[in-house]
Amino acid sequence: MHQILRNLDKMITNRTFTMLKPDSVEKGNIGAILEKINAAGFKIVAMKLTQMTRRDAETFYAIHKERPFFGELVEYMTRGPIVAAVLEKENAVEDFRALIGATNPEEAAEGTIRKLYATSISENAVHGSDSDENASIESAFHFSGRDTF
Numbered sequence: 001m002h003q004i005l006r007n008l009d010k011m012i013t014n015r016t017f018t019m020l021k022p023d024s025v026e027k028g029n030i031g032a033i034l035e036k037i038n039a040a041g042f043k044i045v046a047m048k049l050t051q052m053t054r055r056d057a058e059t060f061y062a063i064h065k066e067r068p069f070f071g072e073l074v075e076y077m078t079r080g081p082i083v084a085a086v087l088e089k090e091n092a093v094e095d096f097r098a099l100i101g102a103t104n105p106e107e108a109a110e111g112t113i114r115k116l117y118a119t120s121i122s123e124n125a126v127h128g129s130d131s132d133e134n135a136s137i138e139s140a141f142h143f144s145g146r147d148t149f
């Protein structure tokens, strides 16, 4: 039983969820960003090109609904297709947040995806889950169990 729980825990902490946001797709940066993701040792477990509806974006970003930028965020995230993906690597959530860099590209470290490809704090190229729990919730929002094996 303990072995099973340990394995389950390991499985969860080994995955994160990402979106290549509409600006990345518009600018033709899908390939370059996926290259960085692969080069950093992440395996793509599930992936699709899709577009979020207003309701999808409002639900996905519900935690930010009282923030002044919420309307702008929903407009941005729904204006064109995104690439949604589930990624696997040891320590996935933390390592992926390090790979993408700070929310504001002006504060993002050299070589990070946001430093390289983001335009502004709003149009910042990629999403990365901020916890194992959210990685799991966000993956389930975009993919069914049979997509993520």
Ligand code: IDP
Pocket (backbone or CB within 6 Å): 064, 069, 072, 073, 102, 103, 121, 122, 123, 124, 126, 127, 128, 130
């Ligand atoms: P994160 O994506 O780095 O986790 P959050 O604070 O969770 O950053 O914000 C979610 C998203 O909302 C950001 O990625 C960005 O697109 C947008 N956002 C965050 N802060 C601002 C802001 O101050 N102005 C405009 N948009 C923002």
Ligand code: MG
Pocket (backbone or CB within 6 Å): 130
């Ligand atoms: Mg966040």
